[in-house]
Amino acid sequence: MARAAGVSRSWLYTQPDLRAEVERLRAERQRASADPVPARQRASDASLLRRLEAADEPNRRLAEENRQLRDQLARVLGDLRAARLQNPPVPAARRQGRGSTTIGPC
Known part of the structure; x- marks a missing residue:
């Protein structure tokens, strides 16, 4: 100017x-x-809602899959804990036939 x-x-x-x-x-x-954007080029509310629902569906499926996997993991960890309580691990020295040894003064 x-x-x-x-x-x-x-x-x-x-x-x-x-x-x-x-x-x-x-x-x-x-x-x-x-x-x-001019009105004729704007998406309708219904169209936007459908797009949102379509985008949300994979999230729902993944959330359900995560829930199922968490449940499965909890069951497996519970079974593992129960098995350990019923059959505690044997120390390595006992597995090889050696007991504990007390060392005295030299």
Whole structure:
């Protein structure tokens, strides 16, 4: 704008009426660039809802699979714990036929 008028930008901004016009034009340009998508190009609420439901379905399946795996893991860990309580592990020294040895003074 300043170049087209052959004046400096600093001079433009010292003129209250010109500065106001520059700011108005700048705000108008920002509003124009922020305009929403035209109504005929916008997705309907029903379409958006279907897309959301379609995107949500894999999440539901994964959540159910995670629940089943957690249940399965809990059962296996419970069985393992019960087996250990019924049959405690034998220390390595006893498995090889050696008992504990007391060491006396030298």
